[in-house]
């Protein structure tokens with residue numbers, strides 16, 4: 001099946017790596033023009049280059065989703081380059097784990113900023129374009145084209161997870177944001193849904209000793225999961241393994257395409273059946 005997103009423009013934050021990168025390439029293969037955005041310019045450029053090599057269309061917008069001017073910048077660049085916005089995937093993020101009794105204010109706020117406030121600001125910034133365009137299409141054609149907001153949440157946000165009070169609270173907030181927007185914007189034919197991942201094989205879930213880090217305001221934060229927890233997880237998991245990034249991207253394509261035009265306010269669990 002090809003061409004599910006022909007002529008559509010998609011912004012995907014955090015698409016230099018992992019799930020976002022797989023989604024960017026899948027969306028482009030289905031005809032979308034993709035705005036590949038990431039904190040790190042080089043991986044984002046590499047994803048955009050792979051899309052170009054495959055004959056697709058993409059631009060790169062580097063930047064931190066928590067910067068105050070990020071939302072304005074990416075919306076303006078997208079409209080200038082592609083003339084519209086049809087799909088927004090709020091995917092950028094990382095983890096900064098710690099037990100609650102020793103969690104700093106900074107650690108708490110950082111997770112709310114990146115996972116909850118940044119998606120809110122991006123959606124709010126796109127609101128003028130999305131609502132005005134829908135109203136115009138409704139008055140001209142009786143109905144607006146379907147447009148899509150997809151927010152990424154986690155089983156940690158739905159079920160909680162030891163050592164992730166900050167991340168879980170932010171991801172639970174994403175569910176509230178999603179369900180509320182679904183009610184506010186359904187009338188504009190904009191479907192807002194969330195995808196709730198369990199354990200997908202990326203830098204975030206790799207062995208912590210592999211040494212991946214992210215630097216935020218001068219603090220180096222170690223990413224990953226301790227190896228003994230990874231092994232325990234595989235034993236408890238109904239499918240006995242984590243999901244791949246391609247398996248994670250498939251449901252995003254469904255929610256970005258016309259196949260999901262009557263799916264609104266849903267939280268789709270993509271966890272291989274694992275409920276912690």
Ligand SMILES: NC(=O)c1ccc[n+]([C@@H]2O[C@H](COP(=O)([O-])OP(=O)(O)OC[C@H]3O[C@@H](n4cnc5c(N)ncnc54)[C@H](O)[C@@H]3O)[C@@H](O)[C@H]2O)c1
Nearest residue numbers: 014017018019039064065091092093154197199200202204
């Ligand atoms: N991997 C999993 O098992 C899993 C499970 C549940 C939810 N998630 C969520 O999926 C999303 C993608 O994670 P992933 O597993 O692909 O991780 P990843 O580390 O492979 O990719 C995330 C990307 O987001 C970018 N990013 C991080 N902070 C950013 C910021 N402030 N501004 C801009 N870009 C930023 C990173 O540079 C990275 O390229 C995240 O929201 C994560 O919380 C992942």
